[in-house]
Amino acid sequence: MSMKNFLAIALGILSAIGGFVDIGDLVFNTQAGATFGFQLLWVVVVGVVGIIVYSEMCGRVAAVAKRPVFDLVRERAGFGAGLSTLIASQLVNLLTCAAEIGGVAICLQLLSGLPYRLLIPLAVVALAVACWVLRFEWIERVFGYLGLGLLVFAVAAIKLHPDWGSVAHGFVPGHHTGGSLLVYLYFVVGLLGAAMTPYEVYFYSSGAVEDGWGLQELGLNKVTSMIGYGLGGFLSFSLMIVAGVLFLPQKIDPQFLGTPPLAAADTLGQVGLLLALVGILFAVGGAAIETSFSGAYNTAQFFGWRWGKKERPAAASRFTLTWVVIFALALLVVMTGYDPVKLTEYSVIFSVVALPLTYLPILLVANDRTYMGSNVNGRLANVLGVLYFIVIIAIAVAAIPLLIVTNGGQG
Amino acid sequence: MSKQAEVDIALGILDHQLVDSNGINCGKVDDLELTGLDTDSPEVVEILVGGNAWRTRGLLGRLASRLAGDAVHVPWSEVESVSSVVKLKRPASELRLDRGDPRWSRLVGKVPGS
Numbered sequence: 001m002s003m004k005n006f007l008a009i010a011l012g013i014l015s016a017i018g019g020f021v022d023i024g025d026l027v028f029n030t031q032a033g034a035t036f037g038f039q040l041l042w043v044v045v046v047g048v049v050g051i052i053v054y055s056e057m058c059g060r061v062a063a064v065a066k067r068p069v070f071d072l073v074r075e076r077a078g079f080g081a082g083l084s085t086l087i088a089s090q091l092v093n094l095l096t097c098a099a100e101i102g103g104v105a106i107c108l109q110l111l112s113g114l115p116y117r118l119l120i121p122l123a124v125v126a127l128a129v130a131c132w133v134l135r136f137e138w139i140e141r142v143f144g145y146l147g148l149g150l151l152v153f154a155v156a157a158i159k160l161h162p163d164w165g166s167v168a169h170g171f172v173p174g175h176h177t178g179g180s181l182l183v184y185l186y187f188v189v190g191l192l193g194a195a196m197t198p199y200e201v202y203f204y205s206s207g208a209v210e211d212g213w214g215l216q217e218l219g220l221n222k223v224t225s226m227i228g229y230g231l232g233g234f235l236s237f238s239l240m241i242v243a244g245v246l247f248l249p250q251k252i253d254p255q256f257l258g259t260p261p262l263a264a265a266d267t268l269g270q271v272g273l274l275l276a277l278v279g280i281l282f283a284v285g286g287a288a289i290e291t292s293f294s295g296a297y298n299t300a301q302f303f304g305w306r307w308g309k310k311e312r313p314a315a316a317s318r319f320t321l322t323w324v325v326i327f328a329l330a331l332l333v334v335m336t337g338y339d340p341v342k343l344t345e346y347s348v349i350f351s352v353v354a355l356p357l358t359y360l361p362i363l364l365v366a367n368d369r370t371y372m373g374s375n376v377n378g379r380l381a382n383v384l385g386v387l388y389f390i391v392i393i394a395i396a397v398a399a400i401p402l403l404i405v406t407n408g409g410q411g
Numbered sequence: 412m413s414k415q416a417e418v419d420i421a422l423g424i425l426d427h428q429l430v431d432s433n434g435i436n437c438g439k440v441d442d443l444e445l446t447g448l449d450t451d452s453p454e455v456v457e458i459l460v461g462g463n464a465w466r467t468r469g470l471l472g473r474l475a476s477r478l479a480g481d482a483v484h485v486p487w488s489e490v491e492s493v494s495s496v497v498k499l500k501r502p503a504s505e506l507r508l509d510r511g512d513p514r515w516s517r518l519v520g521k522v523p524g525s
Binding site: 065066067071074075078079080081082083084132133300302303304305306307312313314315316317318320321370371 | 422423425426427428429435436437438439441460461465468469470471472475495511512513514515516518519520522524525
């Protein structure tokens, strides 16, 4: 492998790590840690393997057949079911985008001291300008690399000297203590949903088509999805461990987004706080862009429009207007003053419901030789793909009842 | 794949991406017009794109078609090839498949850098 290729892969991995965590992971991992300590770490592993399996699959389909996810949804589900999936995914994208924007505004507020309501429109304008001005790979890089500030939580987790025995124990599912079974299950569903959010596969596969992936990128696809998302999972572990050590004993319920950065400040001082805030700001800001773009990708791919950052904005005008409108609607949602943490919880739980119709077409097409030739799923991809599809259906059915019964994990 | 090859039209053509001779996306195969269904060799005559082509596509399709205009009819003879996309022989503008983006591009074009 040449030095240049190695560098490209390393950079891809770095931005995948930085881009892994979004507001859903932040909220659910810290709340799970504050409620159940390390006992839910195993769920993060299950979720991370799930997103690896399906993003590898849709990256491979994008590289071989050049078809992004919503092309497949339309082709396999047809017009009616495809349109239902589109509408559901758009609602989830919008809600998620709003939650991420709320997160950006809170970070800016903590950094600047300016009023939250003023910072919301500023955040949206800044994100929209970044989308307009930056090329696709630079959007990925800027937000991915600066999102690496989140690594401060990994350092904090180690410096807090958790009881590593109980941390290891958390990777094995079993009896739980500290809350009711229903609350425990609510967090299982939420953590899986946060790790496997549908917009990640929409964005990943459309991004692969944008980057012009071909057969020679199949290796890059494997490495980015496995190592990038795999290491990204370590950030989720760190968040849960930090919350388990600091918040659980003191019964702190991190219902405010400013709470996790305080954990970094507690162990690493001012620098820790600053790195945590910058990390969250860019991780969450990047996710806001990914959700608004996913909305535009999905709509354009469903109706067969021109799409992509590679097109001039005026040439692909319907695509451009769609992501602008999603930002504008998300702005309205956040401006209502509704709590971003609550928005996040709803967006993650509703996204779980939209998962099956997103993942099934990927699984079907990744097995179709007319699209994939010799690059169809191997046995491992199929065993895991089917297994995860069953898991997804189970959590999709359980998600909303659990949200209602547990009052959003409050018990 | 040549046009003569065996293709499952429900799985291999319907709902697929249309791409014009310049490689530009120009809609989906929303419906197909067939003839000779009562004979041994039915044939695809036309591809229907957009608007009221959706009315045959279930309840949501009927609703969506009410909000949209007329479908564009593309004769099957305009099809160059069928693979994971349906490739056309001519540019979208010559087949009246270019009406969507230009309608909005004047608005988007007002922003610098567009």
